[in-house]
Amino acid sequence: xxxxxxxxxxxxLNNPQKAAVLQTSGPVMIxxxxxxxxxxxxxxxxxHMIASGIDPFNILALTFTNKAAKxxxxxxxxxxxxxxxNIWMGTFHSVFAKILRFEAGKLGxxxxxxxxxxxxxxxxxxxxxxxxxxxxxxxxxxxxxNRISAAKNSLITHKMYQNADELTSYDSVSGKPEIAKIYxxxxxxxxxxxxxxxxxxxxxxxxxxxxxxxxxNKYQHKFQYVMVDEYQDTNHCQYMxxxxxxxxxxxxxxxxxxxxxxYSFRGATIRNILNFEKDYPDLKVFKLEQNYRSTQTIVNAxxxxxxxxxxxxxxxxWTSNQxxxxxxxxxxxxxxxxxxxxxxxxxxxKMKHQSAHTDFAILYRTNAQSRSxxxxxxxxxxxxxxxxxxxxxxxxxxxxxxxxxxxxxxHKDEESxxxxxxxxxxxxxxxxxxxxxxxxxxxxxxxxDIVCNAEVFxxxxxxxxxxxxxxxxxxxxxTMLATNDAxxxxxxxxxxxxxxxxxxxxKTVEGISRYENVVELLNGIKEFVEDDSSELxxxxxxxxxxxxxxxxxxxxDGSDDKISLMTIHAAKGLEFPFVYISGMEExxxxxxxxxxxxxxxxxxxxxxxxxxxxxxxKLTLSYANSRFRFxxxxxxxxxxxxxEIVNDFIELDKKAFVKRSDGDKPEFNRxxxxxxxxxxKSNLQNKYGRTNQKQTTRSLPPPIVNFxxxxxxxxxxxxxxxxxxxxxxxxxxxxxxxxxxxxxIEFDEYGKKQLVLKFAKLRFVKN
DNA sequence: TACTAAGCTCTTTTT
DNA sequence: GAGCTTAGTA
Numbered sequence: 105x106x107x108x109x110x111x112x113x114x115x116x117l118n119n120p121q122k123a124a125v126l127q128t129s130g131p132v133m134i135x136x137x138x139x140x141x142x143x144x145x146x147x148x149x150x151x152h153m154i155a156s157g158i159d160p161f162n163i164l165a166l167t168f169t170n171k172a173a174k175x176x177x178x179x180x181x182x183x184x185x186x187x188x189x190n191i192w193m194g195t196f197h198s199v200f201a202k203i204l205r206f207e208a209g210k211l212g213x214x215x216x217x218x219x220x221x222x223x224x225x226x227x228x229x230x231x232x233x234x235x236x237x238x239x240x241x242x243x244x245x246x247x248x249x250n251r252i253s254a255a256k257n258s259l260i261t262h263k264m265y266q267n268a269d270e271l272t273s274y275d276s277v278s279g280k281p282e283i284a285k286i287y288x289x290x291x292x293x294x295x296x297x298x299x300x301x302x303x304x305x306x307x308x309x310x311x312x313x314x315x316x317x318x319x320x321n322k323y324q325h326k327f328q329y330v331m332v333d334e335y336q337d338t339n340h341c342q343y344m345x346x347x348x349x350x351x352x353x354x355x356x357x358x359x360x361x362x363x364x365x366x367y368s369f370r371g372a373t374i375r376n377i378l379n380f381e382k383d384y385p386d387l388k389v390f391k392l393e394q395n396y397r398s399t400q401t402i403v404n405a406x407x408x409x410x411x412x413x414x415x416x417x418x419x420x421x422w423t424s425n426q427x428x429x430x431x432x433x434x435x436x437x438x439x440x441x442x443x444x445x446x447x448x449x450x451x452x453x454k455m456k457h458q459s460a461h462t463d464f465a466i467l468y469r470t471n472a473q474s475r476s477x478x479x480x481x482x483x484x485x486x487x488x489x490x491x492x493x494x495x496x497x498x499x500x501x502x503x504x505x506x507x508x509x510x511x512x513x514x515h516k517d518e519e520s521x522x523x524x525x526x527x528x529x530x531x532x533x534x535x536x537x538x539x540x541x542x543x544x545x546x547x548x549x550x551x552x553d554i555v556c557n558a559e560v561f562x563x564x565x566x567x568x569x570x571x572x573x574x575x576x577x578x579x580x581x582x583t584m585l586a587t588n589d590a591x592x593x594x595x596x597x598x599x600x601x602x603x604x605x606x607x608x609x610x611k612t613v614e615g616i617s618r619y620e621n622v623v624e625l626l627n628g629i630k631e632f633v634e635d636d637s638s639e640l641x642x643x644x645x646x647x648x649x650x651x652x653x654x655x656x657x658x659x660x661d662g663s664d665d666k667i668s669l670m671t672i673h674a675a676k677g678l679e680f681p682f683v684y685i686s687g688m689e690e691x692x693x694x695x696x697x698x699x700x701x702x703x704x705x706x707x708x709x710x711x712x713x714x715x716x717x718x719x720x721x722k723l724t725l726s727y728a729n730s731r732f733r734f735x736x737x738x739x740x741x742x743x744x745x746x747x748e749i750v751n752d753f754i755e756l757d758k759k760a761f762v763k764r765s766d767g768d769k770p771e772f773n774r775x776x777x778x779x780x781x782x783x784x785k786s787n788l789q790n791k792y793g794r795t796n797q798k799q800t801t802r803s804l805p806p807p808i809v810n811f812x813x814x815x816x817x818x819x820x821x822x823x824x825x826x827x828x829x830x831x832x833x834x835x836x837x838x839x840x841x842x843x844x845x846x847x848x849i850e851f852d853e854y855g856k857k858q859l860v861l862k863f864a865k866l867r868f869v870k871n
Numbered sequence: 872t873a874c875t876a877a878g879c880t881c882t883t884t885t886t
Numbered sequence: 887g888a889g890c891t892t893a894g895t896a
Contacts, residue, residue, distance in 0.1 A: 532872095
């Protein structure tokens, strides 16, 4: 390798970074704090490996998101050129799916197996629960799926589950004793349909490597160097597969930060990173602790938050960046007002610093929070883009066409079959479908078998010929698979099923947008066919495999100058000069689902930490006194996390405490409108799926007098006050200084509570 | 069989 | 508010 060149790319690195890049063999763990140049180190490390003669074909790099994989590939290409194409780089799911395509036959699956997304899985579970005549209140598809998913991530197959007393007795106690049975049936039905769900992609890979040693050997030999990004987010199953792959060469490098472990709901266990040393005694550990991203204020405030967690690796993140502005805290009366404050603030900052829209990000805990923010941004004509949330591929019209495509490739795909068997309507109604369902479960055959042999089954009556026509149609598509590329075939299917025309004929606003979405899907397929950067075949099967694991946030349109809206989870790995974290309310962030145990709360805190450390220059936190959820206006407490930040780092925004004018009153008349409007909308959505259009008005919350730092109101011991949530109470103690004054209040109902007055929502009660 | 109106339920994060 | 189901009707 060119010595001069090596000096070039190592020049910009600090000492631990350089050491981590140069240590290319043996087991390595890089503990990388937020903003410490992790991606840079990984990139240069791979570049360095290739430059020192390691064949890119022998390198496997696993990431969690397609975005991260793409970004890394791009950056490596910049350093080493086109050789980077040959690295096996991708998400766990996509890399394992690729392996499974090759080896599916060994597990009894067809190589063109379908990948079920979450919707497919839930829908299948729903039919199973119905077939077993179980109470659908106790057995919610979501809950059952989580349970099955957790089992799969812990390498517990449906056969093992039945005998796992601990699991089944837990199910019994929680009123769901039949989960083992459902899991069993679910696994069988997936197998029968030639389908794998997301978790199967991991579980089946593990099974493959366990039952077929020759296959394992092949991949162990192929992947001489294994690298895992975001190692703190791996679950047990992923950990075991990686361990197996690296067992021979032991050239394994994991990169992670225990303080950023935020995926335990997906089975990620922080143990994997804490215990890595035990697996590899020769381990070399490199710690990247200098933060290059954020101001001192943000780094220190974030550090003081994360220090409250007990489970962590020893590490001190620091920065030599400038001190920077204080963290701003905005308080609003409702979520709508919160949206207005944020939009207004972005508008002002943008003017002040002549910043681009891409410099701003609004982060939140749940996707549902985006609604009020969107509305406010639209009113100020600020362009924005939402990442995540409902994906393009989940729209009804897109899923419908995809279902035809999937069914063409894999006739056994039951979820797709059900979706399109009577769409567009061809006279195969509910009665017929019920009969098919009955036959299928009685005879243990698939829906496709019945559709193909309709004449054999009794009671199908007039529907027989219609079913036969449908089967003939799908079969005729399948014969075109070998001779036509993905685009030609998709176009043919869209036209000959009348799907395209029926959407085209609908000239309503929603209809036009639906038509455009299907056209966009078809254009996407065309692009896939015309893209000659990859050597993959251009047939439909390969295309479907390609998009099954792609999510909306992976679509790149970074060229647009827009404000980014996303959950904190989705913001991982990104950075923005100005970051707003909205909805800093107790039970929302930290989520009420997770405040049950210390461990859960610690994960929420890590999540908050991740959100804070996305900000380079300025961080703004906001919360509302009340928020609409499920059509109900609910009172909110400010998040305990705001109180946890050391006071020196934060500044309350005065603007938020200005008295509201009467012009702020929302309209109530919306509720007097004809009821049929909402019904009409609901039916339309039922028929065509969700549309983008969201228009809402909210009602005014009850007025609350707040104590703010510049409030002249004095509060004294023995005053009687009323709290928005805790009710009536008497002030028994006052302490703390100005701006951080605390009151201990003895509430009639809840006993003694200490409240920070600047956050409390109280009013005096006349005695 | 297809469509409409009304009623019920819904609480997180993602591949 | 929004999605989804069900009963009732054409």
